[in-house]
Amino acid sequence: MGRFLESHVVLTKAFFSSGDVIADRRADYARMLAEGGDHAAAAELMDQALEIAPEWAAGWDLLGNFHEKAGNVSGAISAWRRLEALDDDGVFGARLKLAAHNAGAAGEGTAVSYVEALFDQYAPQFEDSLVGKLGYRVPEMLDAMVNEQMAALGIERFAKAIDLGCGTGLMGEKLREKVDFLEGVDISAAMIAETARKGIYDNLQKAELVAALNARRAEADLMTAADVFIYCGDLRPVLAALVPALKPGGLVTFSLEAHDGEEAIFLRPSLRYAHGVAATRDALVVAGLEVLRFETAVLRFDRGAPITGILVLARKPAVELTAANDGASGGHVAA
Template sequence: MQSHQLSSGDVIADRRADYARMLEEGGEPEAAAELMEQALELVPTWAAGWYRLATYLEKAGRGEGAIEAYRRTLALDPDDIFGAALKLALLGDAATPDRPPSRYVERLFDDYADRFETSLVEKLDYSVPQKLASLVASTSRHYACAVDLGCGTGLLGPEIRACADRLEGFDLSQNMLAKAAEKQVYDHLAQADLSLAPDLSGLFAAAARHRADLVTAADVLMYLGNLESVFAIIEELAASGADIAFSVEDAGDSGGFHLAPSLRYAHSEAYVRLLLARHGLEILEIVKTVIRKDGGKPVAGILFLTCKPT
């Protein structure tokens, strides 16, 4: 974890916060919250400390106290690297944002990069790269240029490398990109924010528009609510006749998208179909499947294989 999450700058406050964490891990969130409050009396401007207090209060069933602590976190950290606004939405204190703060997502994956594959693949039975690659392989096409949006540590890259002459990967997290580079399967890797409009995302040079005949996004869209920006980017990237393969967490029959307790977004098939039609993309195949486990329970997902008409 990064220093901004750990240290208050005060030795006594840090010691009390460490004890609070141990109490919470031992199943005593009420006692943890009391000790964390003592730490914050010493360092009242510690945003990460307020966030930790909020999580302890929430686990202790003290919803109003948690809301106030999340509000304090957000006031002290307007960039919201901890995702306090998402927590406030889940607690009913704010409207669900269309997307999480970019700094929150970037920090989350920068911190998670070193243990990402072990946690996701070995512990959570993550299977999207293989399943999405199987959909791509069903086209029996060889691609001149494939673009892997939200490539992360590059789990999809080795699965589709053989079917593309050139493979590009983009992600918001520099630490995840560094892990992807270690695999040595991407011809180009760069940082990009999928929540931004195409002309602001850093993905495009004028000569590079419509360069991809395959665009993929494996387990990425659940970190966005409103997917308009992603489909606008795909529209800019995809050449005529391109295939587009991606996954979402399944929101069931809700008709739109919602924020889950995991702080990820789930999207309904109807919502994705609406966006595909709006952006002129044709559906080739839809597969409903389990994409991972969360808390020991299966997470339902939807895989889409679509194309941009010639």
């Protein structure tokens, strides 16, 4: 996917209006005040709007964000708790926002509705923001690792590659010339629509990551995931679905945001997960992958500060261990 979003993006998908003209007008004034930097006054106006339209989920999301930017964390938490109660589908990511402020548990899986809505909204300006403003180079770095490994292993081309979280095709553009059949998978319909116009992929599928992988068996020679697993949390379910979808000997390369602590993962205020270096190595081994490259690098910048991440290139064993054991016992081993 190769994607990064500023943490201050506010979702409006399908919820821009409260249904009340006066509440909407006050919310508009609140947004104007926030754009001018007066977040405390914006929060005060949003309080007034929500007195009129107390069931407006997007309004509570705005109020929480205004409070957060004004430095009123307790007010933000209160707004997000109300939001969580109103937003059954989790589109606004209230659970993640609460967890990022130590006010709840994030869970270990992807907040599917939130991520889908976030990137549906962000798709039109995605590349300009990511590449033009944030110095994003993950597709180039992953592609360089793949090229070096192709040379080392004597691979001329890949028959089939799957670009997980393909977004607008930044990773796919790097892969296209060395892949016979290139497939892109993304949770966001708007991202799929953006990349479809470029004609990079032979096939595009709108699907949740793990569900898409679970439907496949030994069909890809290469899988890529540029800044995708930062929204997934626990790596283990993702890798457990990914490995069976790779052909024996197939390669996978991906990026993560990194931290040096003992925790396997933690949720940043940006609502992206950072993965522990040691825990990531362990997860790869448990998944049965052979690690070919594992290194840290600056992935991009966030408000002028470098974001350090992990770049991984791994290979599925050419012979399954269970098959090898069967062969040692006299059974047939398929190469």
